Amino acid sequence: MSLTVKRRLGVISAQLFKARMTRPFGSSSVPNPLPATFLRGGTSKGIFLNKAHLPSERAKWDPIFLGIMGSPDPEHGRQLNGMGGGVSSLSKICVVAEATPEQKAQDIDVEYTFVQVGIRDSSIDYSGNCGNLSSMIGAYALDEGLCSISRGRRHATVRSFNTNTQKIIDTTFPVSETGVPSLNIPEATVAGVPGKTSQIILDFVNPGGARTGKLLPTGNAVDQLEIAVPSLTRTIKVSLVDTTNPTVFVDLNELNDFLPVEGYIQNKSDALQEVGSVLEIIRQEGARRMGLDPSAQAQPKIAMLSAPANTVDSNIVIHALSMGVLHKAVPMTVGLCLGVASKVQGTIPWAIVQASKTSDTDLVRIRHPGGLVDVGAEFGEDGQVKSAKVVRTGRFLMKGHVFW
Incomplete structure (x- = not known):
C-alpha cells in the first residue's frame, strides 16, 4: 500500500472517529x-x-x-x-x-x-x-x-x-x-x-452519619431484629453503624446456629441460596431501622463478623457482601466503618475486638478473605468520629x- 493511500485512509478514519464523537x-x-x-x-x-x-x-x-x-x-x-x-x-x-x-x-x-x-x-x-x-x-x-x-x-x-x-x-x-x-x-x-x-x-x-446523620442511627449499640426464615421466625442481634457507609454488622456464630454459613463462605451451591436470602432479609430490616430504603441494593451493606483464630495475627474477621454477593476482599468503606464501630462500646465489633486485643495500638487489624488491613479511627472528646484512615494503593x- 502506497504512502498516499495510507494517508488518505488515515484522514478518512479520523473523520469517521470525529463523526462518532457525538450522539x-x-x-x-x-x-x-x-x-x-x-x-x-x-x-x-x-x-x-x-x-x-x-x-x-x-x-x-x-x-x-x-x-x-x-x-x-x-x-x-x-x-x-x-x-x-x-x-x-x-x-x-x-x-x-x-x-x-x-x-x-x-x-x-x-x-x-x-x-x-x-x-x-x-x-x-x-x-x-x-x-x-x-x-x-x-x-x-x-x-x-x-x-x-x-x-x-x-x-x-x-x-x-x-x-x-x-x-x-x-x-x-x-x-x-x-x-x-x-x-x-x-x-x-x-x-x-x-x-x-x-x-x-x-x-x-x-465520617459519622454518612447517610443518616448519626453514627448509631437507632441510638443503640445493639438492636434486635425479628426475621422470618424458612420454618421459623426468630430474633437476631445486629449493630447498625453509619460511618463512611452504613453497615449492618451481625455475629457469624449466631447465624451458624441455624444456617450453613461455613458452606456459604466456601461457595457451596446448596448453601448460597439459603444463606444469601436470609442475609438479604436481615439487611433490608436493618435498612428500615436505619431509616434507609431497603430496596437499594448498595446501601446499607451487611457483614458477618467473627473472632480471629489467631489473635496475634488480627483482631477481627469479616465477611462482607456487596450487591448481594460475598466480597472477595472487603469494601473499604465497610472496613473503615468496622474500624470505627470497633471503638464504640457495646457494639458487636467492639465486643469481638476487646476479647482479641493483645496490644494498646490504636489500629484495628481486620482479616478478610483477601488478607489483612489496618484501620485507624480518631474520636473527639464529645464522642464524635473525627477521622477514619487507611492505607491504599x-x-x-x-x-x-x-x-x-
Whole structure:
C-alpha cells in the first residue's frame, strides 16, 4: 500500500472517529466516545469521568453509565459489551468536577459522585460511596487539571467532597518534581493486589452519619431484629453503624446456629441460596431501622463478623457482601466503618475486638478473605468520629475514550 493511500485512509478514519464523537441526547449532544480514565483504587477498578463532559441533568446520566459498563447483562452477567468485569468491585464509575467557589472557600479542591452500576439489571445506585476508588480521586483530579499543587513538593494532599455522603475526604500521595502523581514507588501493599506501589493515605474527615446523620442511627449499640426464615421466625442481634457507609454488622456464630454459613463462605451451591436470602432479609430490616430504603441494593451493606483464630495475627474477621454477593476482599468503606464501630462500646465489633486485643495500638487489624488491613479511627472528646484512615494503593491503567 502506497504512502498516499495510507494517508488518505488515515484522514478518512479520523473523520469517521470525529463523526462518532457525538450522539444526539435530547436537545444537546454528548460525546461518544467520552474522554475517560480507567483506574485501580485499592481492590476496585472503575471509570473516572470529568463531569464537564456529561449532561448537566443527572437524569440523563444513567443510559451513558449502563452503556459504558455493558449493563444490563441478565443472561451471562459478564458485561462483555462494556468495561465492567462481572462483579460489583469492577462495575463502578466516579464523576469528578472542579470545586465550586463555595467549596474552594472551605479548602475543598474537587467534588465527586460515586456510581455503582448494576450488572444483570439496569440499576444505577448513587446512595453510597466507594472507599477504594475514593483513594484515587486526588490523583485523577491532579492529572486531569481539576486542581493544582505547588511544584517541588514530594507529596500532595487533595481534599475532595463526596456528593453521595456529603462528606470530606483527603487523599495524600507522592508526586514528582513537576507536580504529577507518582504512583509506582515501592512503598506499600494492599491485600488482594499483587506487588508494592506508592502509599496513598485515605482519610475520611468527620465520617459519622454518612447517610443518616448519626453514627448509631437507632441510638443503640445493639438492636434486635425479628426475621422470618424458612420454618421459623426468630430474633437476631445486629449493630447498625453509619460511618463512611452504613453497615449492618451481625455475629457469624449466631447465624451458624441455624444456617450453613461455613458452606456459604466456601461457595457451596446448596448453601448460597439459603444463606444469601436470609442475609438479604436481615439487611433490608436493618435498612428500615436505619431509616434507609431497603430496596437499594448498595446501601446499607451487611457483614458477618467473627473472632480471629489467631489473635496475634488480627483482631477481627469479616465477611462482607456487596450487591448481594460475598466480597472477595472487603469494601473499604465497610472496613473503615468496622474500624470505627470497633471503638464504640457495646457494639458487636467492639465486643469481638476487646476479647482479641493483645496490644494498646490504636489500629484495628481486620482479616478478610483477601488478607489483612489496618484501620485507624480518631474520636473527639464529645464522642464524635473525627477521622477514619487507611492505607491504599492505586494505578493508572488507561487514559483515552470510552464508548457508551
